[in-house]
Amino acid sequence: MASASDPAVPPGAATPTRISRDLLIDACARTVAADGVDAVTMRRIGSELGVDPTAFYRYFRSKEELLLATADRLLVGAFDRFEISGDWKRDLRAFCLHMRSVYLAHPGLARLIETANVPLPNEARMVEAWIGLLRSAGFSDADAVASCEVLETYTIAVSGMDDAAPDDASTPWVGTYTALPPAEYPNLNAVGDQLYQDPDARFAYGLDLLLDSIERRRGSR
Amino acid sequence: MASASDPAVPPGAATPTRISRDLLIDACARTVAADGVDAVTMRRIGSELGVDPTAFYRYFRSKEELLLATADRLLVGAFDRFEISGDWKRDLRAFCLHMRSVYLAHPGLARLIETANVPLPNEARMVEAWIGLLRSAGFSDADAVASCEVLETYTIAVSGMDDAAPDDASTPWVGTYTALPPAEYPNLNAVGDQLYQDPDARFAYGLDLLLDSIERRRGSR
DNA sequence: ACCTGAACACCGTTCAAGT
DNA sequence: ACCTGAACACCGTTCAAGT
Numbered sequence: 333m334a335s336a337s338d339p340a341v342p343p344g345a346a347t348p349t350r351i352s353r354d355l356l357i358d359a360c361a362r363t364v365a366a367d368g369v370d371a372v373t374m375r376r377i378g379s380e381l382g383v384d385p386t387a388f389y390r391y392f393r394s395k396e397e398l399l400l401a402t403a404d405r406l407l408v409g410a411f412d413r414f415e416i417s418g419d420w421k422r423d424l425r426a427f428c429l430h431m432r433s434v435y436l437a438h439p440g441l442a443r444l445i446e447t448a449n450v451p452l453p454n455e456a457r458m459v460e461a462w463i464g465l466l467r468s469a470g471f472s473d474a475d476a477v478a479s480c481e482v483l484e485t486y487t488i489a490v491s492g493m494d495d496a497a498p499d500d501a502s503t504p505w506v507g508t509y510t511a512l513p514p515a516e517y518p519n520l521n522a523v524g525d526q527l528y529q530d531p532d533a534r535f536a537y538g539l540d541l542l543l544d545s546i547e548r549r550r551g552s553r
Numbered sequence: 554m555a556s557a558s559d560p561a562v563p564p565g566a567a568t569p570t571r572i573s574r575d576l577l578i579d580a581c582a583r584t585v586a587a588d589g590v591d592a593v594t595m596r597r598i599g600s601e602l603g604v605d606p607t608a609f610y611r612y613f614r615s616k617e618e619l620l621l622a623t624a625d626r627l628l629v630g631a632f633d634r635f636e637i638s639g640d641w642k643r644d645l646r647a648f649c650l651h652m653r654s655v656y657l658a659h660p661g662l663a664r665l666i667e668t669a670n671v672p673l674p675n676e677a678r679m680v681e682a683w684i685g686l687l688r689s690a691g692f693s694d695a696d697a698v699a700s701c702e703v704l705e706t707y708t709i710a711v712s713g714m715d716d717a718a719p720d721d722a723s724t725p726w727v728g729t730y731t732a733l734p735p736a737e738y739p740n741l742n743a744v745g746d747q748l749y750q751d752p753d754a755r756f757a758y759g760l761d762l763l764l765d766s767i768e769r770r771r772g773s774r
Numbered sequence: 775a776c777c778t779g780a781a782c783a784c785c786g787t788t789c790a791a792g793t
Numbered sequence: 794a795c796c797t798g799a800a801c802a803c804c805g806t807t808c809a810a811g812t
Contacts, residue, residue: 350796374786384797386787395786446714451729456741459730459748463740477747482759489710493667508672509680519684520677526698527680538703541766542759548769549762571777595805605778607806616805 351383353391360402369440403444407454410434420469421543428487428539435491442492471550479546486542494531572604574612581623590661624665628675631655641690642764649708649760656712663713692771700767715752
């Protein structure tokens with residue numbers, strides 16, 4: 333797609349380099365956005381670029397290296413020009429909700445970042461921004477670090493869990509809890525129909541619980 | 554191993570059934586406890602029972618069915634005879650910490666339960682107990698459901714994230730944040746050495762933030 | 775009735791061979 | 794210098810054949 337519209341590569345010229353790190357990351361990012369991380373196979377990336385599946389080993393040491401580079405690219409702009417209102421609580425809330433939407437749009441991305449054993453460059457910039465927000469809001473260094481870690485962990489772990497579930501995952505769950513014998517499961521029979529209705533609402537509810545406590549701990553010091 | 558020490562199976566007798574659902578689940582559970590969910594392969598389970606790798610298809614429809622049955626077995630007793638002190642906050646806190654320790658002892662178990670699209674029987678019993686605890690503590694049904702969901706989600710998602718990281722995963726992270734250029738990363742240079750020190754402490758910190766807020770919402774109604 | 779084992783359609787990755 | 798393609802060592806799963 334990129335090479336077809338690139339006027340710098342005349343069609344009749346001697347075969348130019350058809351792939352590069354950037355092109356491979358592009359193809360990988362497209363696949364992740366379309367079908368998730370699990371859909372990425374070397375054979376698919378290769379055929380998408382019209383190239384042998386094994387050609388990419390000239391540019392990346394392994395599939396994991398390609399996936400991490402792709403993950404980092406997908407984080408670019410996810411938070412970069414995020415508007416800072418000055419209200420730390422409101423800003424952090426919007427931050428977390430926005431990151432969640434990015435994770436949900438790229439199934440497997442959150443878990444990819446979780447399991448990386450080295451922080452991605454754009455992840456570092458994100459944490460830098462979060463901690464800056466907390467420190468300038470008057471939090472002590474220790475509180476800023478702890479609060480930042482908890483919010484980051486909560487956001488990425490819960491979103492990673494929710495994006496792994498298929499779209500209709502909530503449907504089979506709803507109702508199964510109310511079908512259990514009432515003698516053994518009185519509470520589930522009473523309130524089971526309210527369980528697991530809306531993952532987004534649940535995420536926001538927990539996020540507000542965390543932010544409320546963080547705010548209160550700052551005030552009570 | 555079981556058949557070798559089983560006196561009910563004389564060595565010279567006509568070959569008896571050597572496997573069953575229970576034996577397969579046992580072997581699978583042993584593998585999960587020793588090396589995690591990812592180490593489970595049909596060929597390994599087969600060789601562990603001295604049986605052809607494909608023999609298990611007579612007892613389970615697929616690998617996933619075996620894994621889910623194993624997950625449910627690993628939840629048995631994880632919370633069953635848990636002591637109820639009567640202090641809901643203290644009980645829920647111990648509950649979550651205990652479940653986390655079970656997840657961490659079985660790498661991949663949390664994610665296995667997360668991605669199941671039907672609740673496991675022992676999971677239902679767990680949620681029944683949690684909601685009962687909250688309702689008898691005076692929470693409204695809506696608050697009990699929401700609080701229970703958030704605590705369950707937080708515990709399983711964060712533990713699933715932490716158990717996926719290798720043991721020395723924290724080591725490479727610590728320090729990388731303080732090595733970044735101070736001009737661009739002033740906050741990470743200032744407090745980066747305090748980041749990602751202790752996953753258990755971080756989990757407990759966030760758990761207390763949640764419980765504090767839950768307690769306050771009950772009181773202010 | 776139960777287990778076996780060859781086979782199939784996938785993986786990620788290596789490496790000698792082509793151009 | 795760059796790409797190819799056969800090959801290797803794995804997967805989960807199927808199915809005809811053995812006993």
